[in-house]
Amino acid sequence: MAWNAWGDPAHARQLEDSQRQLLVDTLGVSAAAPPRVERSALRLPPGALPEPARAALTAVVGEEHLRTDDAARILHLGGKSTPDLLRRREGDAHHAPDAVVTPGSHEQVQALVEICAEHAVAVVPFGGGTSVVGGVEPAREGHPALISLDLRRLDALVELDEESGTATLQAGLRTPEAEELLGAEGYTLGHFPQSFEFATIGGYAATRSAGQSSAGYGRFDAMVTALKVATPRGTLDLGRAPATAAGPDLRQLFLGSEGTLGVLTEVTVRVRRAPAERRDEAWSFPSFAAGTAAVRALAQRGLLPTAIRVSDETETFVNAVIAGSAAPEGCLSVVSHEGDPDEVARRGEAVRQVLTAHEGSLLDDEVAAAWRRSRFSGPYMRDALLDTGVLTETLETATSWAGLAALRETVTATLTAHLRTATSTPVVFCHLSHAYPSGGSLYFTVAADAGEEPRSRWRAAKQAAGDAIAAAGGSITHHHAVGQDHRPWMEAEVGPLGVEVLAAVKRTLDPAGIMNPGKLIPEAATQPPAVS
Numbered sequence: 161m162a163w164n165a166w167g168d169p170a171h172a173r174q175l176e177d178s179q180r181q182l183l184v185d186t187l188g189v190s191a192a193a194p195p196r197v198e199r200s201a202l203r204l205p206p207g208a209l210p211e212p213a214r215a216a217l218t219a220v221v222g223e224e225h226l227r228t229d230d231a232a233r234i235l236h237l238g239g240k241s242t243p244d245l246l247r248r249r250e251g252d253a254h255h256a257p258d259a260v261v262t263p264g265s266h267e268q269v270q271a272l273v274e275i276c277a278e279h280a281v282a283v284v285p286f287g288g289g290t291s292v293v294g295g296v297e298p299a300r301e302g303h304p305a306l307i308s309l310d311l312r313r314l315d316a317l318v319e320l321d322e323e324s325g326t327a328t329l330q331a332g333l334r335t336p337e338a339e340e341l342l343g344a345e346g347y348t349l350g351h352f353p354q355s356f357e358f359a360t361i362g363g364y365a366a367t368r369s370a371g372q373s374s375a376g377y378g379r380f381d382a383m384v385t386a387l388k389v390a391t392p393r394g395t396l397d398l399g400r401a402p403a404t405a406a407g408p409d410l411r412q413l414f415l416g417s418e419g420t421l422g423v424l425t426e427v428t429v430r431v432r433r434a435p436a437e438r439r440d441e442a443w444s445f446p447s448f449a450a451g452t453a454a455v456r457a458l459a460q461r462g463l464l465p466t467a468i469r470v471s472d473e474t475e476t477f478v479n480a481v482i483a484g485s486a487a488p489e490g491c492l493s494v495v496s497h498e499g500d501p502d503e504v505a506r507r508g509e510a511v512r513q514v515l516t517a518h519e520g521s522l523l524d525d526e527v528a529a530a531w532r533r534s535r536f537s538g539p540y541m542r543d544a545l546l547d548t549g550v551l552t553e554t555l556e557t558a559t560s561w562a563g564l565a566a567l568r569e570t571v572t573a574t575l576t577a578h579l580r581t582a583t584s585t586p587v588v589f590c591h592l593s594h595a596y597p598s599g600g601s602l603y604f605t606v607a608a609d610a611g612e613e614p615r616s617r618w619r620a621a622k623q624a625a626g627d628a629i630a631a632a633g634g635s636i637t638h639h640h641a642v643g644q645d646h647r648p649w650m651e652a653e654v655g656p657l658g659v660e661v662l663a664a665v666k667r668t669l670d671p672a673g674i675m676n677p678g679k680l681i682p683e684a685a686t687q688p689p690a691v692s
C-alpha cells in the first residue's frame with residue numbers, strides 16, 4: 161500500500177480536464193493543491209525503544225521481524241483518513257513508531273504484549289492500516305516507546321469446519337486471500353467493505369465492520385462465533401457453543417475493542433456456500449425519501465437483498481460524472497441478490513414488487529454493471545481530488561427510521577455551513593448504506609475547496625457534524641469505529657457509567673495501559689483514580 165495515498169500505486173487515478181474544470185466551476189476550487197513531499201524528505205525521530213525491551217522482543221520474533229528502519233516505520237505512520245493522508249503529504253512523521261514487530265503465532269503475540277507491559281512500551285495492533293478514525297495512530301500517551309504490532313504474518317486458514325459452517329482464520333489475513341482460501345473449498349465470507357483489498361479479519365472484528373453485502377451476509381461482528389485474544393494478563397479463548405446462557409457474552413467485549421484490550425489472533429466466523437448466481441439491478445426513485453421508504457419496507461418485511469443502497473440526488477449526479485455517464489433521474493439505488501438460482505429469482509421478484517410499489521423504476525443493466533466494476537475504486541479518486549486542490553472526506557452515522565430524515569438534514573446543513581468560504585461552496589452528499597428493521601445508516605461525502613488549511617477546516621467541520629449527530633440522537637459511528645477521532649463523543653454514546661465500565665475492563669486486562677493508548681475510551685476514564 162502506498163505510504164501517502166490509498167492502495168496500490170499502480171492503480172492511482174488522475175482527473176480528466178473536463179472533470180477538473182467542473183470542480184473549478186462548481187466548488188470554486190482554487191488552482192493550488194496541498195503540497196506532496198517525497199518520501200525521502202521525511203525526517204523521523206530516532207527510535208526510542210529501550211535496549212532491554214528490544215532484546216526481549218527480538219528474542220521472541222527474531223531480528224528480521226523487529227524492524228526499526230525508516231521504510232517500515234513510515235508504512236506504520238497511521239491510517240487512511242483524509243487528515244492522515246494530508247499530514248503525510250506535508251511530511252509529518254514526528255510520531256512514527258519506534259519499531260515494527262511482525263509476530264508469526266499466537267504464542268509470540270502473547271509473549272510480546274507481556275514484554276511490552278513489563279517495559280511500559282505502548283502497542284498498536286496493526287491489521288491492514290485502513291482505519292479512518294485514527295485507530296492505528298502511534299499515540300504514546302506518556303509511554304516512553306511504542307511498537308506497531310503488524311499482524312501480516314498471521315495469514316492462515318486454521319480450520320474449515322464444513323459440518324458446522326464455520327472457518328477459523330488468523331487475524332492478519334486480508335480479505336482477498338481469505339476469499340481465495342475459502343473459495344477453493346466452495347465457501348465465501350461475504351464481507352465486502354470498500355477497503356476489501358487491504359483490510360484484515362482481525363481489523364474487521366476489532367472495529368465491528370460492515371460491508372457492502374452486509375444486508376445479506378450480516379455485519380462482521382454478527383458472523384463471529386469465537387475469538388482468541390492475547391491480552392497483557394494472558395490469553396482468552398471465547399465462544400465454545402453457537403449460543404449460551406452462561407452470563408454476559410464476553411466476545412462482545414472484544415468485538416469493537418479496537419486493540420485497546422488485547423490482540424485478536426484468531427477469529428472463527430460463520431461461512432456460506434459461494435453463491436451459484438448473482439443478479440445486480442439499478443433502480444431510480446423520484447426522491448431520497450421514496451428510496452429510503454422502499455428499503456425500510458424491505459427490511460421490515462424480512463426481504464432485504466444481499467446488498468442495497470440508495471444515493472441522494474447529488475450523489476447520483478456526482479457518481480455519474482465520475483463514471484462519465486448520464487445521470488439517471490432522481491435517486492439511484494443499487495440492489496444485488498446472491499444465492500441459488502431459484503432463490504435469486506424468487507427473492508428478486510418479491511423485492512421488485514416492493515420497489516415498484518414505492519415508485520421505483522428499473523434502470524438499464526449497464527448502470528448496475530458500472531457500480532460493480534467501480535465499487536472498490538472510489539478511494540483512488542480521493543487522491544486524485546486531493547491532487548487537484550479538493551478536500552474530500554466521508555463520515556457515517558446510524559439512527560432509527562423515525563430520525564433518519566432529520567439527521568440527514570442537520571448533518572448536511574452543518575457540513576455545508578462549516579466548509580463554505582467567501583469564494584467556494586462545498587458539495588455534500590449522502591447515501592443510505594445499511595438497513596435494519598428499526599433504522600439505517602447514512603454515509604456522507606464532502607467535496608470542498610481545500611484552501612490554505614484543509615486539515616483544520618475539516619477538523620472544525622467534523623467536530624460540528626459530530627456534535628450535530630450526538631444532538632440528533634444518532635450514533636457517532638455505524639461502522640468506521642471510534643479510534644481517536646470519535647473518542648470525544650463516546651460519553652454521549654454510552655453515558656458516563658458506560659465509559660467507566662469500559663475503563664474498568666481495560667484496567668483489568670491491561671493494567672499498564674499499553675494497549676493502543678488514546679483510542680476508544682475517553683482519556684479521563686483511563687486515568688488511575690485520584691488518591692484522597
Ligand SMILES: Cc1cc2nc3c(=O)[nH]c(=O)nc-3n(C[C@H](O)[C@H](O)[C@H](O)COP(=O)(O)OP(=O)(O)OC[C@H]3O[C@@H](n4cnc5c(N)ncnc54)[C@H](O)[C@@H]3O)c2cc1C
Nearest residue numbers: 287288289290291295353354355360362363369370419424
Ligand atoms: C477507503 C476506505 C474504505 C473503507 N470502507 C469501509 C467499509 O466499507 N466498511 C467498514 O466497515 N469500514 C471501512 N473502512 C474502514 C476500515 O477499513 C475498517 O475499519 C476495517 O475494519 C479496518 O481493518 P484493518 O485490518 O485495516 O484494521 P486497522 O486499520 O489496521 O486497525 C483498525 C483498528 O483495529 C485494531 N486492530 C486491528 N487488528 C487488530 C487485531 N488483530 N486485534 C486487535 N485489534 C486490532 C487497530 O489497533 C485499530 O484500532 C474503510 C476505510 C478506507 C480507508
